[in-house]
Amino acid sequence: xxxxxxxxxxxxxxxxxxxxxxxxxxxxxxxxxxxxxxxxxxxxxxxxxxxxxxxxxxxxxxxxxxxxxxxxxxxxxxxxxxxxxxxxxxxxxxxxxxxxxxxxxxxxxxxxxxxxxxxxxxxxxxxxxxxxxxxxxxxxxxxxxxxxxxxxxxxxxxxxxxxxxxxxxxxxxxxxxxxxxxxxxxxxxxxxxxxxxxxxxxxxxxxxxxxxxxxxxxxxxxxxxxxxxxxxxxxxxxxxxxxxxxxxxxxxxxxx
Amino acid sequence: xxxxxxxxxxxxxxxxxxxxxxxxxxxxxxxxxxxxxxxxxxxxxxxxxxxxxxxxxxxxxxxxxxxxxxxxxxxxxxxxxxxxxxxxxxxxxxxxxxxxxxxxxxxxxxxxxxxxxxxxxxxxxxxxxxxxxxxxxxxxxxxxxxxxxxxxxxxxxxxxxxxxxxxxxxxxxxxxxxxxxxxxxxxxxxxxxxxxxxxxxxxxxxxxxxxxxxxxxxxxxxxxxxxxxxxxxxxxxxxxxxxxxxxxxxxxxxxxxx
Numbered sequence: 289x290x291x292x293x294x295x296x297x298x299x300x301x302x303x304x305x306x307x308x309x310x311x312x313x314x315x316x317x318x319x320x321x322x323x324x325x326x327x328x329x330x331x332x333x334x335x336x337x338x339x340x341x342x343x344x345x346x347x348x349x350x351x352x353x354x355x356x357x358x359x360x361x362x363x364x365x366x367x368x369x370x371x372x373x374x375x376x377x378x379x380x381x382x383x384x385x386x387x388x389x390x391x392x393x394x395x396x397x398x399x400x401x402x403x404x405x406x407x408x409x410x411x412x413x414x415x416x417x418x419x420x421x422x423x424x425x426x427x428x429x430x431x432x433x434x435x436x437x438x439x440x441x442x443x444x445x446x447x448x449x450x451x452x453x454x455x456x457x458x459x460x461x462x463x464x465x466x467x468x469x470x471x472x473x474x475x476x477x478x479x480x481x482x483x484x485x486x487x488x489x490x491x492x493x494x495x496x497x498x499x500x501x502x503x504x505x506x507x508x509x510x511x512x513x514x515x516x517x518x519x520x521x522x523x524x525x526x527x528x529x530x531x532x533x534x535x536x537x538x539x540x541x542x543x544x
Numbered sequence: 545x546x547x548x549x550x551x552x553x554x555x556x557x558x559x560x561x562x563x564x565x566x567x568x569x570x571x572x573x574x575x576x577x578x579x580x581x582x583x584x585x586x587x588x589x590x591x592x593x594x595x596x597x598x599x600x601x602x603x604x605x606x607x608x609x610x611x612x613x614x615x616x617x618x619x620x621x622x623x624x625x626x627x628x629x630x631x632x633x634x635x636x637x638x639x640x641x642x643x644x645x646x647x648x649x650x651x652x653x654x655x656x657x658x659x660x661x662x663x664x665x666x667x668x669x670x671x672x673x674x675x676x677x678x679x680x681x682x683x684x685x686x687x688x689x690x691x692x693x694x695x696x697x698x699x700x701x702x703x704x705x706x707x708x709x710x711x712x713x714x715x716x717x718x719x720x721x722x723x724x725x726x727x728x729x730x731x732x733x734x735x736x737x738x739x740x741x742x743x744x745x746x747x748x749x750x751x752x753x754x755x756x757x758x759x760x761x762x763x764x765x766x767x768x769x770x771x772x773x774x775x776x777x778x779x780x781x782x783x784x785x786x787x788x789x790x791x792x793x794x795x796x797x798x799x800x801x802x
Binding site: 377419422423430433434 | 675
């Protein structure tokens with residue numbers, strides 16, 4: 289059974305991974321606050337504190353970070369720039385095989401802003417590809433692009449296998465109908481457009497766990513960047529490389 | 545006449561800018577060390593300390609950084625990541641219109657590493673352009689890629705104009721055949737001959753470098769761009785096509801013709 293370390297194991301995605309993949313992998317965590325699961329309590333901004341947690345680990349799912357598109361530079365620098373370096377460096381030193389880096393669509397969100405709200409319409413065919421240029425809308429988006437760049441370096445230079453997942457919208461309640469759009473108005477859009485956008489980028493808990501399982505079970509990819517969304521009717525993120533390279537087959541879908 | 549602040553003005557490229565562009569722009573200097581010209585002496589890692597130098601500027605040429613490919617992560621963090629954020633942020637806060645960011649070929653250096661030394665031959669077909677995947681060969685290269693993405697963020701969210709220059713090999717002695725170059729391959733396991741062969745392809749003369757920077761300062765129609773910087777060398781494995789087309793860059797020197 290593969291030994292998997294989840295950073296941010298107490299967060300929304302960390303918790304759903306423990307619930308849905310706990311019988312498939314031997315999972316431990318890193319989290320800042322005391323937890324009800326096996327975890328190192330520590331801050332990823334402190335390399336020495338987290339190093340022991342990487343010993344004997346096969347794969348790391350790196351979820352810890354400031355997840356807010358409105359995060360300040362100071363927070364992004366500490367949690368996402370320093371933190372992601374520390375996680376990759378700890379993984380390298382411990383001889384971990386692979387790291388799954390939680391990235392985001394905010395690495396390219398200015399593409400969306402440029403297209404306008406029409407891009408969310410069900411019959412609109414425009415598609416954003418993972419290898420289109422970085423166009424961050426925030427320090428947060430920039431920090432995740434930076435994590436991808438650092439991941440590429442660790443893959444090329446040190447042989448660490450790195451999967452970057454631009455995770456769509458994983459909702460706490462897992463309900464794409466009753467979505468809570470508070471605080472999601474980045475970019476500023478009318479409520480109806482935010483709902484349409486939410487239905488296009490929805491990623492169910494089950495599909496999120498499946499995408500990460502596909503990465504954990506993959507033995508061939510050296511480095512890849514993938515969007516992660518459910519099988520939604522309107523999709524403007526191209527997930528064809530996740531289907532082809534990882535075998536990702538989403539089971540759920542938002543309504544039209 | 546545009547007012548242009550040069551960070552790292554005391555360095556090799558900063559000196560070339562001062563030598564070749566002083567009659568085209570009203571230059572001012574920022575450096576961590578005083579020079580033999582008026583300098584705002586401050587560390588780019590200290591935002592408050594550098595901010596006064598940005599007041600009233602039309603453009604910034606951001607050259608200050610740890611420039612060795614072998615720079616360890618802590619110095620990269622301070623000088624190239626925090627430092628570059630501070631420069632963009634100070635430019636934004638002072639209402640500066642444009643930043644020319646000294647990026648590096650090392651942002652995509654793995655293409656070279658995996659094809660070296662064959663890539664240096666004049667008949668080798670590989671040419672890397674600005675659309676190539678980001679593939680840094682070092683923490684230094686990583687930090688330059690970070691700075692490019694951050695530049696794009698400031699362009700699209702704060703209206704700054706940013707040109708990123710993936711600068712080739714600018715030498716203090718401005719000599720693409722110099723014996724000194726052959727002694728310093730450093731980051732790649734190259735022989736002396738291979739190091740000199742590489743320099744024939746990657747050399748950027750000081751005046752071509754100054755011209756390229758000048759073209760960026762004048763390119764008010766370009767919100768964001770990434771360009772390689774080399775002279776008109778016989779072997780070119782970094783594409784100059786978009787610099788020629790979009791900026792009108794026309795290098796006057798060539799390593800092979802020296």
